[in-house]
Each structure stands twice: as structure tokens, then as C-alpha cells.
Amino acid sequence: MPLLKNNQFVNDEWTRVADADALPEGAKIIVNSARLIQDWDLLAKYTGLLGVSIANNERAEILTPYLSQLSLIVLNFPAYTDGRAYSQAKDLRLDGYRGELRAEGNLLLDQFQFMHQVGFDSFAVNERFALQQWQAASKQMSLAYQRGLFRISGEREVWSQRHQGFAPWEEQPHAG
Amino acid sequence: MYRYDEFDHQFVSERTAQFRDQANRRMSGELTEDEFRPLRLMNGLYLQLHAYMLRVAIPYGTLSGKQMRQLAYIADKYDRGYGHFTTRQNIQYNWIKLEETADILQALADVEMHAIQTSGNCIRNVTTDHWAGAAADELLDPRPIGELIRQWSSLHPEFSFLPRKFKFAITGAPHDRAAVKVHDIGLRAHKNDKGETGWEVMVGGGQGRTPMIAVTVREFLPEKEVIPYMEAIMRVYNLFGRRDNKYKARIKILMHELGAEKFKAEVEAEYARHPVQTTEVEQRELTRIEKYFAQPSFEKMSRFAPHFENAKRENVDFTRWAKNNLATHQVDGYTIVNISLKPEGGIPGDASGEQMRVMATLAERYSFDEMRVSHAQNIVLPHVKLEDTFAIWQVLKANDLAAANYGLIGDIIACPGLDYCALATARSIPIAQAISRKFADVKKQEEYGPVKLNISGCINACGHHHVGHIGILGLDKKGEEFYQITLGGSSSENASIGTILGPGFAAHEVPDAIETILNTYVKLREPGEEFLGAYRRLGPKPFKEALYATA
Numbered sequence: 001m002p003l004l005k006n007n008q009f010v011n012d013e014w015t016r017v018a019d020a021d022a023l024p025e026g027a028k029i030i031v032n033s034a035r036l037i038q039d040w041d042l043l044a045k046y047t048g049l050l051g052v053s054i055a056n057n058e059r060a061e062i063l064t065p066y067l068s069q070l071s072l073i074v075l076n077f078p079a080y081t082d083g084r085a086y087s088q089a090k091d092l093r094l095d096g097y098r099g100e101l102r103a104e105g106n107l108l109l110d111q112f113q114f115m116h117q118v119g120f121d122s123f124a125v126n127e128r129f130a131l132q133q134w135q136a137a138s139k140q141m142s143l144a145y146q147r148g149l150f151r152i153s154g155e156r157e158v159w160s161q162r163h164q165g166f167a168p169w170e171e172q173p174h175a176g
Numbered sequence: 177m178y179r180y181d182e183f184d185h186q187f188v189s190e191r192t193a194q195f196r197d198q199a200n201r202r203m204s205g206e207l208t209e210d211e212f213r214p215l216r217l218m219n220g221l222y223l224q225l226h227a228y229m230l231r232v233a234i235p236y237g238t239l240s241g242k243q244m245r246q247l248a249y250i251a252d253k254y255d256r257g258y259g260h261f262t263t264r265q266n267i268q269y270n271w272i273k274l275e276e277t278a279d280i281l282q283a284l285a286d287v288e289m290h291a292i293q294t295s296g297n298c299i300r301n302v303t304t305d306h307w308a309g310a311a312a313d314e315l316l317d318p319r320p321i322g323e324l325i326r327q328w329s330s331l332h333p334e335f336s337f338l339p340r341k342f343k344f345a346i347t348g349a350p351h352d353r354a355a356v357k358v359h360d361i362g363l364r365a366h367k368n369d370k371g372e373t374g375w376e377v378m379v380g381g382g383q384g385r386t387p388m389i390a391v392t393v394r395e396f397l398p399e400k401e402v403i404p405y406m407e408a409i410m411r412v413y414n415l416f417g418r419r420d421n422k423y424k425a426r427i428k429i430l431m432h433e434l435g436a437e438k439f440k441a442e443v444e445a446e447y448a449r450h451p452v453q454t455t456e457v458e459q460r461e462l463t464r465i466e467k468y469f470a471q472p473s474f475e476k477m478s479r480f481a482p483h484f485e486n487a488k489r490e491n492v493d494f495t496r497w498a499k500n501n502l503a504t505h506q507v508d509g510y511t512i513v514n515i516s517l518k519p520e521g522g523i524p525g526d527a528s529g530e531q532m533r534v535m536a537t538l539a540e541r542y543s544f545d546e547m548r549v550s551h552a553q554n555i556v557l558p559h560v561k562l563e564d565t566f567a568i569w570q571v572l573k574a575n576d577l578a579a580a581n582y583g584l585i586g587d588i589i590a591c592p593g594l595d596y597c598a599l600a601t602a603r604s605i606p607i608a609q610a611i612s613r614k615f616a617d618v619k620k621q622e623e624y625g626p627v628k629l630n631i632s633g634c635i636n637a638c639g640h641h642h643v644g645h646i647g648i649l650g651l652d653k654k655g656e657e658f659y660q661i662t663l664g665g666s667s668s669e670n671a672s673i674g675t676i677l678g679p680g681f682a683a684h685e686v687p688d689a690i691e692t693i694l695n696t697y698v699k700l701r702e703p704g705e706e707f708l709g710a711y712r713r714l715g716p717k718p719f720k721e722a723l724y725a726t727a
């Protein structure tokens with residue numbers, strides 16, 4: 001499954017570690033939220049980078065105490081019509097999380113820009129669509145009425161443009 | 177009226193281009209129908225029994241003459257010469273071709289209109305009081321905040337895949353004509369003793385198969401907090417609303433299952449967790465929008481209108497129409513004209529292209545180029561000189577638009593039902609037509625006084641049957657249509673859900689049943705007592721007895 005980041009396909013360097021498995025030394029690992037919380041004493045001292053994946057019916061707040069030590073959070077769209085992860089993403093970004101925020105699941109072109117706008121910056125996509133299609137999909141609309149969105153270059157915030165002199169709301173850089 | 181600036185124009189034209197691409201991808205087979213569905217729904221395109229149906233947004237129901245003419249053009253060119261005005265202050269076209277949809281959207285964009293978010297599980301077209309800016313009892317015009325919410329909710333990245341659709345209704349008057357308590361979120365304006373505006377926030381009302389009256393979560397939300405507070409409510413709903421069963425997915429069910437207190441606590445916690453830095457831009461935007469809704473330049477006139485009085489003396493039909501279809505305006509010498517789209521035996525809410533053009537001309541000439549679509553499926557000319565009403569009436573009469581039944585039993589709300597709708601269990605239009613014919617005599621209608629009769633063709637309640645003083649719900653029993661009657665519903669500030677009277681009726685029995693109900697009311701009413709008041713005093717019993725004794 002290709003990983004899309006900054007509108008390019010990249011190698012996925014992260015490994016999922018199942019609940020019972022031992023932690024590989026100095027790697028980039030993804031555990032689920034239950035293990036993160038349960039094994040925190042151990043994980044806090046982990047030698048590599050730590051990522052977590054949460055289901056879309058978990059509250060983003062459960063990650064609050066750990067945010068500064070997480071380098072990746074994976075959120076899930078079990079169906080493209082199930083929009084809970086948009087709010088989880090927004091919540092995490094508002095909570096100050098600056099690491100990589102990955103979307104996985106049933107990702108389609110037409111929701112791609114929305115995902116960017118709420119703060120996702122990496123995407124585990126399926127093989128069905130070509131890279132150019134994703135690139136085009138990331139900039140279908142050049143403006144948005146809402147403030148406080150994450151924007152890729154060139155996208156404008158209507159209200160802030162109309163009322164120049166005000167900094168856009170909580171503009172935040174992507175983790176990259 | 178609100179006018180698009182360069183940003184709004186660009187937004188809608190980009191969106192139109194995007195939809196053209198999506199429709200092309202569907203027609204080439206690149207998108208499956210399953211994948212295309214949510215995309216077309218986000219643009220108001222439904223697949224119905226016979227054809228595609230396109231629902232066009234008329235934000236807060238306000239239209240200019242030019243816009244109405246364009247709707248007429250679309251009706252003539254792309255539909256069968258008519259359109260259907262709906263209870264959500266929108267218009268629907270029932271005979272649309274997929275290949276032509278993008279052209280229609282372009283024609284709409286040309287007059288600052290669109291079909292964005294008129295369906296799908298997103299925030300839908302915002303509705304308000306159809307007399308906004310004109311009604312004598314109004315505290316303030318609800319449309320500026322409506323426009324602010326329209327913009328904020330347009331392609332909102334976080335709230336475009338909600339558990340279910342989401343509807344806002346807003347009123348700026350104490351007398352609620354926007355049914356705010358049966359919407360997902362209802363807002364009602366209040367002023368505090370410092371003269372500041374605040375909004376009462378009501379959440380979790382709705383109709384459909386589980387009708388509920390909304391709960392007030394904030395009595396007085398300062399105006400500058402409206403957008404961030406709405407974000408908090410929406411976020412709680414998006415995260416916790418049920419997605420396992422689409423019949424339990426509306427916010428009213430979340431409210432009901434959590435309980436009002438727990439729901440409020442969730443919203444307040446979310447709101448407190450991420451306090452916004454400032455809403456200065458939102459406030460400036462609201463101020464910018466308010467300028468578009470400044471009162472038109474009314475002339476100073478006396479309350480006494482001699483031509484109007486003369487015309488009334490000379491023409492009984494005009495007198496009757498004036499009595500029923502005009503409403504008190506804020507400004508002396510002006511009135512609100514309610515054009516009933518309910519001619520005897522007609523299809524409620526339907527207007528032909530020609531009729532739309534006639535109304536457009538009247539609005540341009542007599543009503544500061546403004547019209548409204550009301551949730552009762554009528555058209556309003558909001559700012560008319562009393563002295564001009566006779567001339568207007570003559571034009572209306574010549575075009576089958578002068579039904580004098582506004583607010584009476586003939587002013588029926590009905591959904592499309594089985595004649596068009598894929599979800600219907602029974603027809604609703606023919607029932608409306610039969611009742612309309614039965615009570616064709618307006619004199620008789622006047623005897624019954626104000627009555628709201630609402631008809632839905634299935635449990636989804638698009639025809640507002642739960643909140644009709646008399647509600648009719650069409651059902652299917654082993655292949656036979658039958659109709660359940662409810663009494664005592666209301667969508668006003670004293671909102672209530674109607675009570676089912678008893679076993680349903682066959683289609684041909686319905687008009688007589690309605691007459692029995694109305695005659696029972698006439699027999700038992702106290703002097704001056706309206707139907708709803710009498711029902712609330714008497715309860716269902718005498719009506720039940722009258723109905724089922726004769727049956």
C-alpha cells in the first residue's frame with residue numbers, strides 16, 4: 001500500500017507491532033492505544049520513534065498525556081462516509097500535536113483535500129489511483145470559508161482575505 | 177440581499193467545475209455509482225423513481241427577480257416547464273438528465289446560486305423566517321447570521337461526512353415561523369438589557385420517524401461566539417452521533433440517548449477545551465454581510481391607503497385575498513404579500529416557468545426586487561406598498577396565483593410522495609389535491625380559520641405531518657395505500673408533535689374525515705377559538721368519537 005506524503009509516494013518506514021510482540025530496537029513502531037497506555041513505562045524509554053494508531057470511536061483526548069513523545073498518529077476511515085477521524089484529527093491538532101498525522105482506510109480522491117485541511121499530512125492510499133490524480137485532488141478548491149484550516153500552498157481563506165490585517169486563525173505548519 | 181463578491185463567485189465556479197469532472201468520470205465509468213452517490217448528493221442530485229432530481233439551495237429562502245427568472249429558464253429548458261418549491265425553502269426539479277446537470281449548475285452560478293449541500297450527510301441549506309426583514313414583530317433580521325453560517329458550513333472539511341444530514345433554522349422574531357424547534361439546530365434572537373444580541377441555541381429537534389422538540393442548550397449565546405460554539409456542537413455530534421443505524425443517526429437521538437444534561441456537558445467541555453483566540457474576523461464578516469441586508473429605502477407613507485380601501489369596497493374577491501394573504505409590515509403603508517402556490521386542486525408548491533417569471537416581474541416592480549420562498553411552499557413579496565396590492569392581485573389572478581387561502585385549510589403542505597419519491601409508501605399529491613377540491617370554497621375555509629394541514633408520503637416526514645395542526649401520513653398496508661391522521665402538531669414557538677387519532681383511512685375517505693374533524697371543531701369551539709387552541713383544550717376524544725362513530 002503506497003504512502004503519500006507531500007504529494008509524493010514515499011517508503012513507509014513504520015512497522016506495526018502487535019500487542020504481544022516484542023519491541024524491535026531503535027525502529028519506528030506503531031502500537032495501538034491500549035498498549036501505549038498499558039506499557040507506557042516501557043514505551044516512554046523506547047530507543048526508536050513511537051507511533052500510535054487509534055480507532056475512530058476512541059477519544060483523541062486519551063492521547064493528550066503522550067502527545068509530545070509521539071512521532072506518528074494513525075487515524076482510520078473504515079468507510080469514506082464515516083467522518084469521525086476528521087474531528088479526531090482536528091482535536092489532536094488543536095491539542096497541539098505537531099507530529100505526523102496519517103490517514104488510512106478507505107481513502108478516495110474527492111475527500112483528499114478535506115483531509116489535508118483538518119491536519120492530516122500522510123496518507124496510506126490504495127493502488128487504484130495514480131500519483132497525478134492524488135496531486136490534482138489535493139487542490140480541487142483554491143479557497144475555503146473556514147478559518148484555522150491547514151492549507152497547502154496557494155489555498156486561500158476567504159474571511160481572512162476579506163478582512164486583511166488579521167492573521168489567519170491559528171495557522172500551523174505541517175509536520176512535513 | 178446578499179451579493180457574491182469575487183471570492184464567492186470563484187468558490188461556486190470552482191465547485192461547478194469539480195462537479196462537471198465528477199459527472200464526466202461517472203459517465204465514463206471511472207466512478208462507480210456507489211462512489212458517485214455521495215458526490216452527487218453533496219451537489220443536490222438525487223436518483224429518483226423516474227429520473228434524476230436536482231435540489232437547488234435558496235439560502236434563507238431569499239431570491240431576486242433575476243434569480244427567479246433563471247429558475248424559470250431551468251424549468252423550461254431542462255425540466256418539464258415547472259419546478260417544485262419545498263418545505264426547506266428550496267426548489268426541486270424532478271426531471272433532470274445527468275449529462276445536463278453541470279450546465280444547470282453553471283446557469284445557477286451565473287446568478288449567484290448553487291446546489292451545494294442540499295443533500296448528503298452534511299450541513300444543509302439554512303432556513304429562516306420567510307418574513308425576515310419585514311415582519312412587524314421582528315427583533316432583528318435573521319438572515320445575516322444565516323449567511324454567515326451558510327459560508328462557514330460550505331464544504332466544511334470536518335463536517336461533510338456527518339452521521340446524518342444536519343439542518344439549521346433561524347428566527348429573529350418571538351413568533352416562530354421557521355419551525356426552529358424541529359431542526360437539528362434552531363437559533364432564536366434575543367436582546368439583553370444592554371441591547372446586545374444573543375442567540376438561544378436549541379439542539380436536537382427533528383421530524384422523520386422519531387419526531388422530537390429541540391432542547392435549549394444555551395439561553396443567550398453572545399453573537400460573537402456563534403461560529404466557534406457551533407463548531408463545538410458539530411464536533412461532538414460528528415464524533416459521537418450513531419453511525420450503526422441510519423434511523424438513529426440524527427443529533428436528536430444522540431441528545432436523547434445521552435440525556436440533555438450529559439449532551440450539554442459534552443458540548444461545553446469541547447468548547448472549553450479549545451478556546452478560540454479571537455473572533456474579530458467573524459464579527460467583521462457579519463458586519464460586512466449585515467450591510468447587504470440593510471432595509472430598502474422605504475417611502476414615508478400614511479397607514480391609510482385610499483386606493484387599497486376603494487378596491488376592497490369594489491371587489492369582494494380582492495377583499496378576501498387581502499384579508500387572508502397580506503400580513504403586517506414593519507413600516508406604515510407597506511405590507512407583506514403571500515402568494516399562495518396552492519390553487520384549487522393544484523400540486524402544493526409547484527410553479528410553472530411562466531408563473532415564476534410573473535412573480536419575478538412583480539418583485540422587481542413592486543417589492544424592491546425581492547422574494548422569499550416560505551417553508552409552507554408559498555412565495556412571499558416582502559415589501560409591497562398597500563396601494564400597489566390591487567394591481568398585483570390582478571396580475572396574480574390572471575396567472576392562477578391568486579388563491580386566497582393563505583394559512584387556511586387549502587394552504588396544504590405536501591411532499592412529492594409516491595408520484596416522484598423513491599422512498600414513498602403512498603401518494604401525497606393526489607390527497608392534497610382531493611382535499612383542496614373538497615374545500616374549494618374560500619368562504620368555507622375562512623369559517624374554519626387558521627389550520628395547518630401537512631401531508632407526508634412516508635415516515636420520513638418531509639411534508640411536516642408531525643407538526644401540522646392536522647397531519648396526514650401515507651402508509652402502505654399489503655399493497656394498499658392508507659392514511660394515518662394526527663392532530664395537534666405545531667411548529668411554532670409552542671411546538672408540539674401531533675397525536676395519532678386511530679386506525680388509518682383509505683385515500684378516498686380522507687377528505688371526508690378531514691371535514692368531520694373540522695366540523696367537530698366548529699361545533700365545540702368557543703368564540704374566537706382557533707383550531708389548534710380548541711384541540712389543545714378538548715384533546716383527541718371528541719374528534720375520535722366523531723371520526724370513528726361514523727366510519
Ligand code: HEM
Pocket residue numbers: 222224229261262263264268340343382383384385422423426590591592596597598599636637638639640
Ligand atoms: C423526493 C426526494 C426526497 C427524499 C429521497 C427525501 C428523503 C428524506 C429522508 C430520508 C428524511 C428523513 C431523515 C431522517 O429522519 O433522518 C427526510 C426528512 C425531511 N425532508 Fe426529505 N426527501 C425528499 C424530498 C423532500 C422535499 C420535497 C422536502 C421539502 C418539501 C423535504 C424536506 C424534508 C424535511 C423538512 C424533513 C424532515 C425534517 C428532518 O427530520 O430532517 N424532503 N427526507
Ligand code: SF4
Pocket residue numbers: 591592593594597598599600601632633634635636637638639
Ligand atoms: S416524506 Fe417520504 S415520500 Fe415524502 S418526500 Fe420524504 S421521503 Fe419521499
